[in-house]
Amino acid sequence: MSHAISTKPPSGMRDFLAPDVVRRRHVLSIVQRVYESFGFVPLETPTIENLGTLLGKYGPEGDQLLYRVLHRREKLQRALAAGTVTELDLADEGLRYDLTVPLARVVANYRDLPTFYKRYQIQPVWRADRPAKGRFREFYQCDVDVTGSRSIVADAEVCGAVAQVLRELGFADFRLLCNHRELLRALVAEAGIAPESEALALVVLDKLDKVGADGVRKELAEKGVAADRTDALLAILAATRAPDALAVRARGDGPGAEGARDLLSLFAACAGGPAAAHLTFDPTLARGLGYYTGPIFEISCAGLAGSLGGGGRYDNLIGMFGKQQIPAVGFSLGLERMLLVMEERGMFPSLGIGPExxxxxxxxxxxxxxxxxxxxxxxxxxxxxxxxxxxxxxxxxxxxxxxxxxxxxxxxxxxxxxxxxxxxxxxxxxxxxxxxxxxxxxxx
RNA sequence: GUGGCUGUAGCUCAGUUGGUUAGAGCACCAGGUUGUGGUCCUGGGGGUCGCGGGUUCAAAUCCCGUCAGCCACCCCA
CATH class of the missing domain: 3.40.50.800 (Anticodon-binding domain)
Structure with a gap:
């Protein structure tokens, strides 16, 4: 059918017929209600951002996954006419990749926002990724963030908000995994791994529960990390999992002490809230996005390969847009991930559609x-x-x-x-x- | 980006060791005469078998390529 126009949506993107729409709305209405109950206010930002806003925030792989918007008319002609043409010459805008970077831009741009700006944002984002189960090129994120506060209470509030959403949707068995970037960095340094291999080591460590210790040894060896260093790192991690390891580390003033104290404060702050029962310290949790600086979070759920959501503290991101460094922490829930699990488990109430x-x-x-x-x-x-x-x-x-x-x-x-x-x-x-x-x- | 599986009607799939005009179920449309559906019966529309090339007297079937979809890994929401 070479002349017929394909009636399918583009790869990784979907049409939603009535039964899909009502299920999506059901989830979104609960997300919105819970977020608002925590005092977050709504924000919506454009589908398209300037590439300068997006590039360099997500790491090199992230830049590769950005959808770019081609120049039009004269601008395109001029770009093509230049001798050597690069990606950067052909586009200066792209589709938003997440909701955190647009928020950072907004906070840097509107200087009259409250000192503590608590916003939620529920909008689609686009990534030129290869589609897979539960992974799409167009998907909705449900973000809550607090900007302007360095207090761990802000971290606790975003954790509480997403935990409450999941509880109200009917999830009971999820875990809210926590770790700390500074703590991780200290552990890697302690193992004698060079700072330039740090990012590498973290990515591999993230897979520890999947590939096992031998898998990690093998993979790091291939990347040029000496076996004794890897063993040291694995041993340190195992020790860090011990019940009072965080407390011990927090007492000293050695590397990672502050990270350990942050995490303990977070657990303490969450104790009276909905996240308490789900918080789990996981020293192997790394997370890919480059902008995290402090505590990092991820929601894991039995039977789901990926995560239901993730987040963390990013105290240096907003400063990339202006002179003023404003601390921030946030959490993002993936609508499609929640729907996937809810569908598999039959978690939807009966939802009326169409005429009575x-x-x-x-x-x-x-x-x-x-x-x-x-x-x-x-x-x-x-x-x-x-x-x-x-x-x-x-x-x-x-x-x-x-x-x-x-x-x-x-x-x-x-x-x-x-x-x-x-x-x-x-x-x-x-x-x-x-x-x-x-x-x-x-x-x- | 890596590995594997699959492409036949709108959907789910049959189609024998290659052999006449390519089938079924569901869905859709029409009928089974007056204002009674969902069950039943009858009939109908709809496919150049993903696309391109090759082998052959003959290809949905075998071979190569290509595109698309799915699954796992990687990464992520």
Missing amino acids: VLLCRMSDVEAAAAIRVATQLRAQGLRVEVFAEAAKLGAQLAYASRIGAPFAAILGTSEVADGSVTLKDLTTGEQGKVAVGDVAARVR
């Missing part, structure tokens, strides 16, 4: 009469569809069944004459004349 009543009109009834009745029914709060065509009653009822309407209201000349409809319950087949004003009471 299909108004069937006999061919000898004027359309205006049907619309008048439908208007009265809608005024009672009912969702009502008027069958558009003058068709046989059987066809109209078949259509009602097809779209899943629970009731049909039949309007013939006799019903018009006495201000009633024949209301038919399509589940039981029972029917009878009902005054138009009484229909809602019968349906509900």
Whole structure:
């Protein structure tokens, strides 16, 4: 079919039909309500950002995954006319990759925001990644962030907000993994691993629970890290998992002490909130995004390869947009990830879609009469569809069944004459004349 | 980016060691005469078998390429 236009959406992007939309809205409405209950205020930012805003914030792999917007018209012609053309010459805008960087730009741009700006943002983001199960090129993030505070209370609040969302959605078994960038850095240094191998070591460590200690040894050896260093690191990590290891480390003033103290303060601050039961210290948690500086978080859930969400503290990001360094911490939930698990586990309540009543009109009834009745029914709060065509009653009822309407209201000349409809319950087949004003009471 | 699997009707799939006009179920449309659906019966529309090339008297079937989709890994939400 070379001449036919493909009717599929682009790779990694999806259409959402009614049943999908109502499930998505169900989740989003809970996210929004819970976030607002924590005092966060909404923010929406443009789909497109200047490339200067986006580039260099996510690490080299991140830059590769940015969707870029090609120059138009003269600007494109001029760019193409230049001798050597690079990616940077062809575009100066791109689709947003996450919601954190746009927030950082906004905070740097609007200097009259409150000192402590608590915002939530629920919008799609785009990544030119290879699609896989639970991974799309267009997906929604549900972010909560607090800017302007270095206090660990802010960290505790964002953790509490996402934990409360998951609890209200019906998740019970998730873990909120925590670690600390400074602590990690100290552990790697302690193992005698050179600072330039640090990023490498962290990425591999992140996989420890998947590939095992031998896998980590092998992978780090391939990257040029000496075996005894890797063993030292693994031993230090194992020791750090011990129950009071954090407390011991926090007491001293050695490397990582401050990170350990941060984490202990965080656990203490969360104790009275919804995150308490889910917090888990995981010294191997690394997280890829380059801008994290302090505590880092990730939501893990049984049966899901990736995470439901992630976040952390990023005290240097906003400063990249202006002279003023403003600390910040945030958390992001992945809508599609939550939906995936909820679908697999059947966690949705019954969600009404479509009309509750299909108004069937006999061919000898004027359309205006049907619309008048439908208007009265809608005024009672009912969702009502008027069958558009003058068709046989059987066809109209078949259509009602097809779209899943629970009731049909039949309007013939006799019903018009006495201000009633024949209301038919399509589940039981029972029917009878009902005054138009009484229909809602019968349906509900 | 790496490895594997799969491409036949709108959807889920049959299609024998290559062999006449490529099938089923579901969905859709129409009928089974008057104002009764979801069950049942009958009929109908819809596919150049992902695309391109090769082997052969003959290809949905075998070979090569290509594109697309799915799964795992990597990474992430």
